Amino acid sequence: MNKGMSLYKLGMIGLLILLLMIPLLMINGIIQDRQTRRDAVIEDIARSSSYSQQISGPMLIVPYRKKIQVSRLDASQQRYEETVEERGRLYFLPEQFEFNGDVKTEVRARGIYEARLFHADNKISGQFVLPEHFGIGNDFADYQFDEPFLAVGISDIRGIENALKLDLDGEKLDFIPGTDVPLLGEGVRAMLPIETGNEKKRLNFAFDLRLQGTGQLQITPVGKASTVHLQADWPHPSFIGNYLPTSREISETNFTATWRTSFFSTNLQETLNRCSALETCQEFKARSFGVSFISPVDQYLKSDRSIKYALLFIALTFAGFLLFEVLKGLAVHPVQYALVGAALALFYLLLLSMSEHIAFGLAYLLSATACVALIGFYVCHVLRSAAHGLGFGIGLGALYALLYGLLSAEDYALLMGSLLLFGLLMVFMVLTRKLDWYAIAQRTAKPVEAPLEVSHE
Incomplete structure (x- = not known):
C-alpha cells in the first residue's frame, strides 16, 4: 500500500x-x-520589388550563316543536292572577368514583419580574346556573320537601378533589354560594332550595374580567370553556391569576401559547349556562388x-x-x-x-x-x-x-x-x-x- x-x-x-x-x-x-x-510577407515584398538576383555573364555571341549542301530525294526517289543556309552562333566567354560589388542593405516592414533588401553597386570588367577566324579554321570563307553582341543574364531585371552603358575599348555603347540567349534567361545585351576580320582580337569591356534584390546575390564566374570581390554592411553572411570565398573578413557590422576561380575549377567552357543548343541549362547557372542576406537564426x-x-x-x-x-x-x-x-x-x-x-x-x-x-x-x-x-x-x-x-x-x-x-x-x-x-x-x-x-x- x-x-x-x-x-x-x-x-x-x-x-x-x-x-x-x-x-x-x-x-x-x-x-x-x-x-x-x-x-509570405517576404515573398510579397520581393514580388513587389525584386527577387533574389543571379548575374550570368557577360558572354560574347557571334551569329553566323553558312551555306551547306544537303542531299535530298525527289518524288521519283532520285537523289539530288540542294544548297541550304544553316544558322548558328559562336559563344565566347571572357579571358578575364572581374566583379567588384559594394552592397548596402535596408529593411522593408509590413506590419510586424520585415524583409531585407539589398542594393549592390557593381563594377564589372574584363577582357575577351577572339581567336583568329573566330576559331573556325579553313572553312572561315564559307561563313557570313551578323552583328555580334554582348549579353548579360540578370535573373530579375526589375532590380536594375541605372542606365547601363558598356565601355568597349573606350567606346560607349548602350545596352538594350533582353539577352536573346535562352540559356542566360532575362537580362540585357549590347550590339558590338566589331569587324569580323582575320586577326586575333582583344576586347576590353567594363560597365557599372546597380542592382536591387531580396535575399541572395549570386554570380556565375564566366571568365577563364575570374575574381569576385564583395563587401556589404551585413554582419551575418551565409556564403552559398558551389565555391566558398578564398578569403573573407567578418566583423560586427560588415563583411568582405573574395572568390577566385578558373576554367580548371569551373569547367564552364565545356559546360557552355554542351548547353549552347539548349533553351535552358541549369548546369551552366549552377556554376555560381554568392551570399545570402537572410538572417540565419531569426x-x-x-x-x-x-x-x-x-x-x-x-x-x-x-x-x-x-x-x-x-x-x-x-x-x-x-x-x-x-x-x-x-x-x-x-x-x-x-x-x-x-x-x-x-x-x-x-x-x-x-x-x-x-x-x-x-x-x-x-x-x-x-x-x-x-x-x-x-x-x-x-x-x-x-x-x-x-x-x-x-x-x-x-x-x-x-x-x-x-x-x-x-x-x-x-x-x-x-x-x-x-x-x-x-x-x-x-x-x-x-x-x-x-x-x-x-x-x-
Whole structure:
C-alpha cells in the first residue's frame, strides 16, 4: 500500500508532464504559423520589388550563316543536292572577368514583419580574346556573320537601378533589354560594332550595374580567370553556391569576401559547349556562388529551438519539487505541480509574442524574469519557506540562463546540453545518496495531521 501510494504520485506527475505537452504543441504550432506568415510577407515584398538576383555573364555571341549542301530525294526517289543556309552562333566567354560589388542593405516592414533588401553597386570588367577566324579554321570563307553582341543574364531585371552603358575599348555603347540567349534567361545585351576580320582580337569591356534584390546575390564566374570581390554592411553572411570565398573578413557590422576561380575549377567552357543548343541549362547557372542576406537564426527559429527544451525544463522543475518532498518531508499536491508546469509552458508564448516586437535577447530576459518571479513567489508558499522558494527561483533562473547559452552557442548546443544533464543527474544522486526510499514511501503514505509552520530560514 505504501509503495502503491508512492507509485501513484509518480504516475500523476508523469501524466501531468504528458498533459502539459498539449499546450506546448499548440504554442509550437503558433510559432510555425507565424513563421509561415512572415515568409509570405517576404515573398510579397520581393514580388513587389525584386527577387533574389543571379548575374550570368557577360558572354560574347557571334551569329553566323553558312551555306551547306544537303542531299535530298525527289518524288521519283532520285537523289539530288540542294544548297541550304544553316544558322548558328559562336559563344565566347571572357579571358578575364572581374566583379567588384559594394552592397548596402535596408529593411522593408509590413506590419510586424520585415524583409531585407539589398542594393549592390557593381563594377564589372574584363577582357575577351577572339581567336583568329573566330576559331573556325579553313572553312572561315564559307561563313557570313551578323552583328555580334554582348549579353548579360540578370535573373530579375526589375532590380536594375541605372542606365547601363558598356565601355568597349573606350567606346560607349548602350545596352538594350533582353539577352536573346535562352540559356542566360532575362537580362540585357549590347550590339558590338566589331569587324569580323582575320586577326586575333582583344576586347576590353567594363560597365557599372546597380542592382536591387531580396535575399541572395549570386554570380556565375564566366571568365577563364575570374575574381569576385564583395563587401556589404551585413554582419551575418551565409556564403552559398558551389565555391566558398578564398578569403573573407567578418566583423560586427560588415563583411568582405573574395572568390577566385578558373576554367580548371569551373569547367564552364565545356559546360557552355554542351548547353549552347539548349533553351535552358541549369548546369551552366549552377556554376555560381554568392551570399545570402537572410538572417540565419531569426526569432522564430530561436523560439522553435527553445521550445524543444520545454519537456526537459518541466521534468527538471518537477524533479526539484520531488527533492524537496523527500528531503524536507513536504507534500506538494499534483495541482500545484500543474500550475507551475503551466507557468513554464506560458514562458514560450511570452517569448514568441515579445520577440516579434523587441530584440530576442531582451524578450528572453523579460519572459524568463516574469516566469521566475511568478514561480518563485508561488513556491515560497508551496514549500512553506521563503528561503526554499528563493533558492528554487535562483535554480530556475540558472536553468533559463543555461538555455539561453544553448540557443546562442549553436555549434556547441549538444555538448553543453549533455554536460548540463550529466551535472544535474550528479547533483540529484549526491543529494539523495543516503536516503532510505522505502522509509520515505511509508512517510509520504501517512496523512498529514497538521500543516507545517512557515519557516523563515
